[in-house]
Amino acid sequence: MIKIQEHLNRVDADIFLNTLAKDHWLTLNPRYKNNKGYLSNSLIEKCKKFYIESSTSSYLTKYANSDKKTAIRHKKFFLLLKKDRFKFLKKIITVRPDDFEAIQIEILKILNLDDLFTTKGSKINQTHFGKLISDEFLNYKYFRGSENCKNLFLKLNFKSVTCPYCNYNKLDITTLTKKSSIAQKSKAYLDLDHFYPKALNPFFALSFFNLIPSCHSCNSSDKGDMPFSIQTHINPYYESFDDIYKFKISLVKLLGNSIDVIEIQRISKPLDTSCIDFNLVSKYNNNIASAENLIDLFLKYNKQHIGTINESSFIELIMKDIPINRRDILKFPKAKLNRDILQQIDINNVLGII
Numbered sequence: 001m002i003k004i005q006e007h008l009n010r011v012d013a014d015i016f017l018n019t020l021a022k023d024h025w026l027t028l029n030p031r032y033k034n035n036k037g038y039l040s041n042s043l044i045e046k047c048k049k050f051y052i053e054s055s056t057s058s059y060l061t062k063y064a065n066s067d068k069k070t071a072i073r074h075k076k077f078f079l080l081l082k083k084d085r086f087k088f089l090k091k092i093i094t095v096r097p098d099d100f101e102a103i104q105i106e107i108l109k110i111l112n113l114d115d116l117f118t119t120k121g122s123k124i125n126q127t128h129f130g131k132l133i134s135d136e137f138l139n140y141k142y143f144r145g146s147e148n149c150k151n152l153f154l155k156l157n158f159k160s161v162t163c164p165y166c167n168y169n170k171l172d173i174t175t176l177t178k179k180s181s182i183a184q185k186s187k188a189y190l191d192l193d194h195f196y197p198k199a200l201n202p203f204f205a206l207s208f209f210n211l212i213p214s215c216h217s218c219n220s221s222d223k224g225d226m227p228f229s230i231q232t233h234i235n236p237y238y239e240s241f242d243d244i245y246k247f248k249i250s251l252v253k254l255l256g257n258s259i260d261v262i263e264i265q266r267i268s269k270p271l272d273t274s275c276i277d278f279n280l281v282s283k284y285n286n287n288i289a290s291a292e293n294l295i296d297l298f299l300k301y302n303k304q305h306i307g308t309i310n311e312s313s314f315i316e317l318i319m320k321d322i323p324i325n326r327r328d329i330l331k332f333p334k335a336k337l338n339r340d341i342l343q344q345i346d347i348n349n350v351l352g353i354i
Helices: 004-008 013-027 043-053 057-063 068-094 097-108 128-137 140-144 147-155 216-223 251-255 280-285 288-305 311-318 326-331 335-345
Strands: 117-120 123-126 191-194 211-214 245-248 263-266
Touching: 004 013, 004 326, 013 068, 013 147, 043 068, 043 128, 057 068, 057 128, 068 097, 123 128, 128 140, 140 147, 191 216, 211 216, 245 335, 263 280, 288 311, 288 335, 326 335
Parallel strands: none
Antiparallel strands: 117 123, 191 211, 245 263
């Protein structure tokens, strides 16, 4: 619920992220040891391969529905990626959140949406060409199970933190061993959400800033293939939920009544629907008892200990699992909720929440 840059807690966070994105590009394009060319599994070599194959009769049948105009569009797409020494392909992998839509527009000048997916009611189905891009060319599944994936998100300090979308469920990067006759493999144990859904935008399947570490609930149960953009939703590489929404409780609780509902008040970005689409009101209203206990604890001891020798012990007790500084929100489940509630009732800011 904060920007990943804040979570990193380093002054050069944006530069660091750009460097990781460039390293991600290099990892996806391994070279021979003599550095004289790219391996066949590199994006660059696969792009060359599919550019050539898009002119063949087998490609026409398998990926273009036997339609020559469709195959020509596909060839133009791979040509776009190839030109200027694969500059556009590299840009797709490293593009910043605020430039995704410009890339999308450029691609859709060449391709039709029905080249990529079809819809039946609310169900979205990738076409054979859409799957070619995400599963064969970019091969997201291979990346997802790789050491490179795990190491990338370890560098982002996503070891034992909470989901940046909901701050409700914990994430972890654990080494899971897969038994294999060939080798033992380990992978990142967390969901990666495609902010721009892979089914709709297969060309963003490996884009660094499109891969959001998240919990399974937010990624699959709530979001799925729902269309997202930075105009309508919060990309944690781009902005902070903490700046846009505040949790609130009814102040009648201060008179001894129970909380009826935990509200989430939008204070900016009127088109944003992140709170609705991640089902946050429902999630957090399943946690009312915990919020009430925190309030009761504050109200019970606030007057007794503030201004006495016990003040520091009181603050330590209240803030035991709640970060004083917002840059640490992702380290604690429900930290955003707890901080907002305490800021609401701690009118003199004796707790020093910042």
